[in-house]
Amino acid sequence: MINFEHVYKTLRQTRVLCNFSFSAEIGKILCLIGPSGCGKTTILQLLAGLEQPDAGQITGTEDLRVSYVFQEPRLLPWKTVAENMAFVLRGVVPSAGQKELINRYLSMTGLYDYRHSYPDSLSGGMKQRLALCRAFAFPHDLLLLDEPFNSLDVPLRLGLVRQIIRMWQAEPRTIVFVTHDIMDALLLGHRVVVLSRAPAAVLDAVDVDIPLEQRKIGRDPLPACYARIMDLLESE
Numbered sequence: 347m348i349n350f351e352h353v354y355k356t357l358r359q360t361r362v363l364c365n366f367s368f369s370a371e372i373g374k375i376l377c378l379i380g381p382s383g384c385g386k387t388t389i390l391q392l393l394a395g396l397e398q399p400d401a402g403q404i405t406g407t408e409d410l411r412v413s414y415v416f417q418e419p420r421l422l423p424w425k426t427v428a429e430n431m432a433f434v435l436r437g438v439v440p441s442a443g444q445k446e447l448i449n450r451y452l453s454m455t456g457l458y459d460y461r462h463s464y465p466d467s468l469s470g471g472m473k474q475r476l477a478l479c480r481a482f483a484f485p486h487d488l489l490l491l492d493e494p495f496n497s498l499d500v501p502l503r504l505g506l507v508r509q510i511i512r513m514w515q516a517e518p519r520t521i522v523f524v525t526h527d528i529m530d531a532l533l534l535g536h537r538v539v540v541l542s543r544a545p546a547a548v549l550d551a552v553d554v555d556i557p558l559e560q561r562k563i564g565r566d567p568l569p570a571c572y573a574r575i576m577d578l579l580e581s582e
């Protein structure tokens with residue numbers, strides 16, 4: 347398990363986390379949903395070790411290799427699709443195996459035919475797909491996704507959700523996924539943790555007990571889970 351135990355964090359004058367505790371199960375997808383500014387990105391940064399708690403402790407993250415997808419794709423515009431992948435694998439994956447790994451992930455995400463293209467020639471959805479593909483290909487134990495579908499339309503979001511499911515099923519590793527969208531959370535999360543306004547507290551954790559590949563909007567138990575999460579967010 348990864349555990350936050352009574353964590354406190356203040357950024358400049360803002361108290362973001364105050365006695366905050368929660369757990370993420372290894373090898374599962376945990377979604378964090380909560381009001382804007384409640385501290386979701388800060389939680390990811392603490393998980394990644396980019397920030398340190400002021401008090402309390404975070405356990406289970408020691409020695410974990412972390413892969414991180416930000417709200418924007420953060421691609422290198424002067425490198426091709428394949429070179430963007432290779433860039434993060436340098437010194438991490440032996441060069442002999444890199445090409446095979448890159449091609450495998452590009453094929454899995456439908457980007458293989460674009461491997462020699464530059465990011466500027468890709469659509470917004472394709473760029474975000476490449477960012478996800480790069481994060482999955484990087485050898486990791488923990489994948490942090492910070493609202494990676496922001497600004498994408500519904501069909502693109504659903505396509506990316508399916509791709510994440512496929513990549514996770516190929517190699518099930520721990521994912522912490524931050525989103526504002528209840529449907530994204532219910533389609534992807536084994537557990538959805540609903541957060542309060544800042545300083546963030548856990549309002550409830552909703553377990554979604556149906557295999558990822560069987561999830562469809564409208565299929566039980568998603569409507570009941572949706573209603574529960576809406577109630578919690580509305581109560582804020």
Ligand SMILES: Nc1ncnc2c1ncn2[C@@H]1O[C@H](COP(=O)(O)OP(=O)(O)OP(=O)(O)O)[C@@H](O)[C@H]1O
Pocket residue numbers: 357358359360362380381382383384385386387388389544
């Ligand atoms: N570097 C920083 N310096 C000062 N305050 C910060 C910093 N980063 C975040 N904050 C503040 O901390 C609070 C939590 O920010 P955070 O980005 O973690 O929230 P969030 O839930 O991810 O927000 P959103 O959903 O809008 O992305 C906000 O009030 C924000 O203004």
